[in-house]
Amino acid sequence: MLAIVSPGQGAQKPGFLSPWLELPGVRESLLAYAEPAGIDLIAHGTQSDADTIRDTAIAQPLLVAAGIIAADSLGADGYAAGSFTASEAPALLSGHSVGEVTAAALAGVLSPADALALVAVRSRAMAEAAAAEPTSMAAVVGGVREEVLAAIEAHGLSPANINSSGQVVAAGPVAAIAALGENAPARARVIPLQVAGAFHTRYMAGARDVLAAFAPSLAPADARQDRPLVSNAGGEELTSGSRFLDLVVQQVASPVDWEACMARFRERGVTAILELAPAGTLTGLAKRELKGTALVNLNTPDDLDAARSLIAEHAAGDPTSEER
Template identity: 70%
Template structure:
C-alpha cells in the first residue's frame, strides 16, 4: 500500500525547482501554472532568495506547482500503478486535490492563488506568528498553549504541536515552555489555521463556487481528523474551513497506518513529512522526490508497494 504526500508551507528552498528544468516540457508546464496562479513560478522556483519565497502569496503557489510537477514526472512511466492514498499537509492538500483529480491543475493554482493572498492579507492585519512545541506530554503542551492565549494550529505528531497567535504571546511561550519541551519559532508571518484567518476563510468561501470539483480518483485523506474524502464537494467545504482550523497530520498518519500503508513518497520539496513518518510509522519504506535523480528509486517503490497489502509484502 502506497501513500503519496505533499508538503506544506515552509518546505520551500531557494532554487529547488532548478534540477527539474533539465526535463522536457517542464518550463512549459511552469509557464502554464504561472498563468493560472498569477505568479512567476519559474523565476521564484529557480532565482528568488529565501526571503522572497517565504512570502505566503509566493510560497503557496510555488509548493502546489512543485508537487504537481514532481508527481507528473513520477507517473510518466507507462503502466505505473496509482497510489493507494494521497494527502497533503496544509496547503499541500491543494496539491493533493490536483493529484487525485478533484481539481484540474489550473484550478488548483487558481484556488491556491486566492488562498495565499487572502491568508497573507489576514496575517498582515496584526502581528502574529507560529512556533513548534517539540517534546513534553500532549496534555501539558496543549494546556500551556491555552494558558498563553494561543491556538494549536498543527498537530504534527505525538511529540510536535505548532502553536499560533499574537507575536508577543508566542514570545512569552518561548520563555515559559512546557516541561520537557522546546519552543522553536517558525519563519512565518501569520497565525495560520486559527481564528485569525477568518477573513481568509470568508474569501475562499466566496471563490469556491467558481470551481467544478470531481470526486477523487484515489482516496484523499483530509487534514480534518484524517477523514477520507469521497466527494469533490466535500473537499471544497473542507479546504475552505481548513485555513482557520487546525491541521491534524497525526490523524492523517493514523489513517495511513489503519489502511495498511507500507511505503510513503513525499513530492518536492520533500523531507518534512517523511521525517515525521520515520518517527511515527515505524518500518514503512520512505522516499523523497526532490530532483529527477530521485525518480528511479521512487518508481521502484511504487511498483513494489502500490496496490499491495501488508500480507503481500510478507510473501
C-alpha cells in the same frame, strides 16, 4: 499500500525547481501554470532568495506547482491529471496544509489550473489576514500532550498544527508566542517558526471567507475510489470533490491534524510513503511515527527511479517494507 504526500509552507528552498527544468516539457508547464498562479513560477523557483519565497503569496503557489510537476514526471500521463499510469497504482493522497491542494490535483479532484487558481486566492487572502495583526507560530517539541495543550491555551494561543505525538504548533499574537518560549512546558522546546501569521486559527477567518466566496467558481470532480484523499480535518478519508472543497476552505482557519492523517495511514496498512518535492518534512515525521514504513523523497529528477520502484513494490499493498 502506498501513500503519496505533499508538504506545506516552509518546505520551499531557494532554487528547488531548477533541476526539474532539465526535463522535457517542464518549462512549458510552469509557464502555463504561472497564469492561474499569478506569479512567475520559474523565476521564483530558480532565482529568488529565501526571504522572497517565504512570502505566503509566493511560497504556496510554488509548492503546489512543484508537487504537480514532480508527480507528473512519474508516468507517461502523470498523476497530476488524475491518470497516473505507472502500474495504475492505487494510493492514499494527502498533503499538509496547502499540500492538500496539491493532493487534490493528483487525485483529479481539481485540474492543475484550478488548483493553482485556488492556491493563488488562498495565499493572497492569508497574507492579507496575516498583515492585519502581528501574529506568528512556534513548534512545541516534546513534553506531555495534555500539558503542552494546557500551556498553549494558558498563553492565549491556539494549537494550529497537530503534527505528531511529539510536536504541536502553537499560533497567535507575537508577544504570546514569545511568552510561551520563555515559559516552555516541562520537557519541551519551543521553536519559533519563520512564518508571517497565525495560520489555521481564528486570525485567518477573513481569508476563509474570501476562499469560501471563490470556491463556487470551481467545479471539483470526485476522486477515484482507489485514490481517496486523506483530509487534515481529523484524517477523514474521502472521494467527494465537493466535500473536499468544503473542508479545504474551512482548513484555512482550522487546525491541521497531520497526526490523524498518519493514524489513517496506519489503519489502512500503508507500507510506503512517497513525499513530493520539496520533500523531507513529512517523511521525517513518518520516520518517527510510522516505524518500518518505506520512505522516499522525490526532490529532484535523480529521485524518479527510486520513486517508481517504491510505487511498483508497494502499490499493491506489499507488506515488505524498508526505509530508504
